[in-house]
Amino acid sequence: MTDRHSAAPDRLHSLPRYRQPLPRESVSRHIVVMQSAGACAPFVGELEQPLVLNGESADFSRRLHQVLVGATVGSHLYIMGDEAFIWRIHGEARSAGLENDEIDITCTLAGARLVYCVHCGLTQAAGPEALLTCINCDVGLEVREHFSQRLGAYLGVCTNPDQPFAGARS
Incomplete structure (x- = not known):
């Protein structure tokens, strides 16, 4: 690149x-x-x-x-x-x-960015917030400061690695 x-x-x-x-x-x-x-x-x-x-x-x-x-x-x-x-x-x-x-x-515009959920593989639009819940698998995600140009998205990883699917199972 x-x-x-x-x-x-x-x-x-x-x-x-x-x-x-x-x-x-x-x-x-x-x-x-x-x-x-x-x-x-x-x-x-x-x-x-x-x-x-x-x-x-x-x-x-x-x-x-x-x-x-x-x-x-x-x-x-x-x-x-x-x-x-x-x-x-x-x-x-x-x-x-x-x-x-x-x-x-x-x-040139402030607005949405894409976040890739590493748990289910869904790429979703999100705001600038550092935390969000995946709309597909319901896992709480932390948006990392890592951008994949191939995916065109920031990487979202589980906020609680001790209970990675806590949101999905509740």
């Missing part, structure tokens, strides 16, 4: 670090995917003829899929939104064949 996704020296290595993307000059096609109009960053106005997809559009999923599978060499993807949105789109882009150096991710 490239340096732009690595953590700052005072943070754990696995935590994502976001920065404002810069327009790429050697790009033949700029693809901008934003969660909402409010997620748009000012640099988009500097791009030459960008293709802009808004997550609030009725046909967003269909159009996104078409654009990602049709992306050619020289395309560059800029993703803007909250953490849950940008990492979901990042995963879709990687599955469609885009490489990490062809993708810029920018967290």
